[in-house]
Each structure stands twice: as structure tokens, then as C-alpha cells.
Amino acid sequence: MDLDQAIAFAEQCQVGYVATCLNNRPFVRPLQLVTTGGEGFYFVTHPHKDFYKQLLANPQVEVCFNRELNMLRVSGKVHWIDDPAWIVLSMNEQPWAPRSEVIKAIRPNFAFFQIRSGSARWWLDASQPLSAEILFDNGVQIA
Numbered sequence: 001m002d003l004d005q006a007i008a009f010a011e012q013c014q015v016g017y018v019a020t021c022l023n024n025r026p027f028v029r030p031l032q033l034v035t036t037g038g039e040g041f042y043f044v045t046h047p048h049k050d051f052y053k054q055l056l057a058n059p060q061v062e063v064c065f066n067r068e069l070n071m072l073r074v075s076g077k078v079h080w081i082d083d084p085a086w087i088v089l090s091m092n093e094q095p096w097a098p099r100s101e102v103i104k105a106i107r108p109n110f111a112f113f114q115i116r117s118g119s120a121r122w123w124l125d126a127s128q129p130l131s132a133e134i135l136f137d138n139g140v141q142i143a
Contacts, residue, residue: 002141006134020061040115042090042113060078080112121133
């Protein structure tokens with residue numbers, strides 16, 4: 001398995017379970033993946049949520065995607081995205097998102113992030129051993 005296959009699997013799942021840690025206490029919540037046509041692991045949250053504050057305090061996360069008996073775990077550091085053109089373009093591709101003129105008006109209410117560098121591991125069918133670790137940096141597989 002490679003990084004492109006991992007991204008495709010995550011996009012098929014659509015929802016990942018994101019784990020954070022604050023004050024030595026774990027938190028897990030489901031989060032919709034922002035699909036980008038295979039470019040990476042992108043998410044959006046709201047700056048007023050506790051989740052956002054947890055990411056600022058400790059940007060190391062792990063996300064679990066699962067479908068049937070297959071599971072993908074992606075670990076890495078949150079990279080915040082503040083490119084208005086990318087945000088509008090990306091949100092226009094989301095079936096759940098409002099129209100672009102609405103996005104421009106409410107953009108301060110969105111906080112976009114990517115797991116740009118980190119690692120990914122597969123379990124394909126619970127009876128199979130854990131796959132080799134996929135390492136990636138700046139969205140490119142390095143091992």
C-alpha cells in the first residue's frame with residue numbers, strides 16, 4: 001500500500017475518528033474528511049470549539065478511518081491552512097458545503113487543517129498482520 005491508496009481509502013470512508021490529547025486526557029471525535037481529489041488528509045473545524053483549542057495546544061493527532069474489516073491509522077502534526085482561494089475551491093467541491101459566496105462571508109468561522117507530514121498504517125482484514133508504515137512529508141511519500 002502507498003500514500004495515494006491511503007488517501008483514496010480515507011476519501012471512500014469520508015469520516016475519520018480524530019484523537020487528540022489535552023492535559024494528559026484523550027479525546028476522540030468523528031470528523032468529516034474534506035475531499036480534495038486525492039491531495040491529502042484535510043479537515044475543517046470551527047475556531048470556537050474545544051477541539052480547535054486542543055489542536056492549538058497539542059497539534060499531534062491520530063486519525064482512524066475504517067470500512068468493513070479494513071482500517072487505516074494516520075498520525076502526524078496539524079498544519080493550518082489560510083489560503084482563501086484554496087478554501088473556496090475546496091469547499092465548492094464538498095457536497096455538504098454552502099455556496100462560495102456564503103463561504104467568503106463566513107470564512108472566519110472555519111479553521112482548515114491538513115495532516116501534511118506523518119505516518120500511516122493499514123490493517124486489511126482483521127486476520128492479517130499490520131502493514132509496513134508509510135511515511136510522508138509535505139504530502140509526499142518518503143518511505
